[in-house]
Amino acid sequence: MEQHRFEPLKVTPAVLRAAGNYSGDMVRFLRDIVAIPSQSCHEGPVVERVLSEMKAIGFDETYSDRIGNAIGRIGSGPLVIMYDAHLDTVGVGDPSAWDYDPYEGKFEDGRVYGLGTVDMKAAMASMAYGGRIIKEMGLDRLYTLYVAGIVQEEDCDGFGSRVFVQNLPRKPDLVVLGEPTNLRICRGHRGRCEIKVVLKGRACHASAPERGENAVYKMAGVLRGIEELQSRLKDDPFLGKGTIAVTRIESKSGSLNVVPDECTTYIDRRLTWGEDSAGAISEIKALPGAEHAHAELLTYEEPSYTGYVERVPKDFPTWITPEDHPTVAAAIRTAELLFGEKPAVDKWVFSTNGVTLAGQLKIPTIGFGPGDEALAHTVNEYVTVEHLVKAAAFYALFPTVISQSLGEA
Numbered sequence: 001m002e003q004h005r006f007e008p009l010k011v012t013p014a015v016l017r018a019a020g021n022y023s024g025d026m027v028r029f030l031r032d033i034v035a036i037p038s039q040s041c042h043e044g045p046v047v048e049r050v051l052s053e054m055k056a057i058g059f060d061e062t063y064s065d066r067i068g069n070a071i072g073r074i075g076s077g078p079l080v081i082m083y084d085a086h087l088d089t090v091g092v093g094d095p096s097a098w099d100y101d102p103y104e105g106k107f108e109d110g111r112v113y114g115l116g117t118v119d120m121k122a123a124m125a126s127m128a129y130g131g132r133i134i135k136e137m138g139l140d141r142l143y144t145l146y147v148a149g150i151v152q153e154e155d156c157d158g159f160g161s162r163v164f165v166q167n168l169p170r171k172p173d174l175v176v177l178g179e180p181t182n183l184r185i186c187r188g189h190r191g192r193c194e195i196k197v198v199l200k201g202r203a204c205h206a207s208a209p210e211r212g213e214n215a216v217y218k219m220a221g222v223l224r225g226i227e228e229l230q231s232r233l234k235d236d237p238f239l240g241k242g243t244i245a246v247t248r249i250e251s252k253s254g255s256l257n258v259v260p261d262e263c264t265t266y267i268d269r270r271l272t273w274g275e276d277s278a279g280a281i282s283e284i285k286a287l288p289g290a291e292h293a294h295a296e297l298l299t300y301e302e303p304s305y306t307g308y309v310e311r312v313p314k315d316f317p318t319w320i321t322p323e324d325h326p327t328v329a330a331a332i333r334t335a336e337l338l339f340g341e342k343p344a345v346d347k348w349v350f351s352t353n354g355v356t357l358a359g360q361l362k363i364p365t366i367g368f369g370p371g372d373e374a375l376a377h378t379v380n381e382y383v384t385v386e387h388l389v390k391a392a393a394f395y396a397l398f399p400t401v402i403s404q405s406l407g408e409a
Helices: 008-021 023-034 044-056 117-137 159-166 215-232 277-285 326-339 385-405
Strands: 061-064 070-074 079-086 111-113 143-150 174-177 191-200 243-252 262-271 294-297 365-367 382-384
Touching (some): 023 117, 023 385, 044 117, 111 117
Antiparallel strands (some): 061 070
8 A cells, every 4th residue: 555655535445444443442432531520620630541542542642731731643744733622521510401420421322422522522532543543554654743632621712722832843734623513624613702891889778779879770771782782793604693692790789788889790702703802892881881881801810730820811713714725625625535525614603722723823723523513511412423433534534635735745
C-alpha cells in the first residue's frame, strides 16, 4: 500500500474496516469515561483516563497542560491540526428523571447511554481511535495532529482551548470540533454574552412603601423592554436571529419587611452575525427605565482542577467559516468518500469552543461529531455505536484529505 499511502480514495476502505473493527474498544472506552463524573473544574480523573488510553493505543506524545487539558499528539508534519473534544459535563439534574444510572454507561441495542455521551465524550472516544487508525496505517507523515480533551467548556466556552493553543509552538492551521452534529458538517454558530444589569432604589419600611423607591418595580419596566427588544434584534440568513433571555433576577433588602434598594437581572444574549457584546449592552442601556442602570459583562474566574485561574470576560464571539473554505471542502470530501453521499452543511444552535478558536484566534474551524445535538443536556442522553464508528473513520481520514487539498501531499 506504500504508493497509495496518501491517496484518500485508496485508503478509504481500509479506514472504514479499521473503524468497524475498533467499535468494541470505542464502546468500552466511552463507557469508562462516562462512568467518571467530570463536571467543570473537577475533570482530573477523566483526564487521567483519557491520557492512559491515548498512551496505550500508540499516540506519539501524551500530556496535560497547566489548566489540565488532556493532550495527545500524533505525527510531526508541517500542517498542524487540532481536534477539540471537551471532557466536562453539566450536572445530572434530578437523578429520578433518568431511566437508569447516568454514570453507568449502559450499553444496549447498539447505544451507549449516560451523562455526557453526546456532549461530548463520544467524540473523545472516536477521536482517540481515529488517531489509532492513523498511526497503524502510517497516515501521519504529512501533518501534526493534536487531539485535545478540553476542560471547563461548560462553564466558559473556549477558555481551556485558548490556554492549550497558547502553549503550542505555533497556532494550529485548522480545527475540527467534535460537538454533536448528527454527522453533518457545521461551520459556525451564534456568539453569546452574559450580562448583569443592576438598578438601585431607596430602602424603606415595607409598611410605608411610598417613602422609598422599590428597585424591583423599577426593574420591571426594564424587563418589559427586554422582552420587546427580542422582536427588533438582527437576523442573519445563515445563523438566524439574535436572542435575549432573562435567566435570573435577584434583589437586596435588609429583611422581608424592607423595600429592596437594589435589583439585579442576569441576561443570556445570543449574538448573530454583525452583533457584538458592546452593542448588546448599549441596546439594554437604551431601554426606557434603564438610563441609570449599570450593565456589564459577567466574568469567569473559577480555578481549574489544577488550580489555574484567569479572569475571563463572558464574551463569546460569533463565528462563521465560509462555505467555500478549503477546510469545509475537505470535510465534505471526507464524508463523501466514507459514506457515499454529500453531507448536510449547517450550523450549531448552541455555543462551542469555536467562539475562541475561530471567533477570537481566527483559526479556520469546522465541526463534525457523533450524536444528535438535541440530546445534549437532556436526561437519558445516548449515542449510537454506528455514529462512534463513522466519526472515528472521519477523524482518521480527514487529515489526509485536507493535507492533499492544501498541496502538502
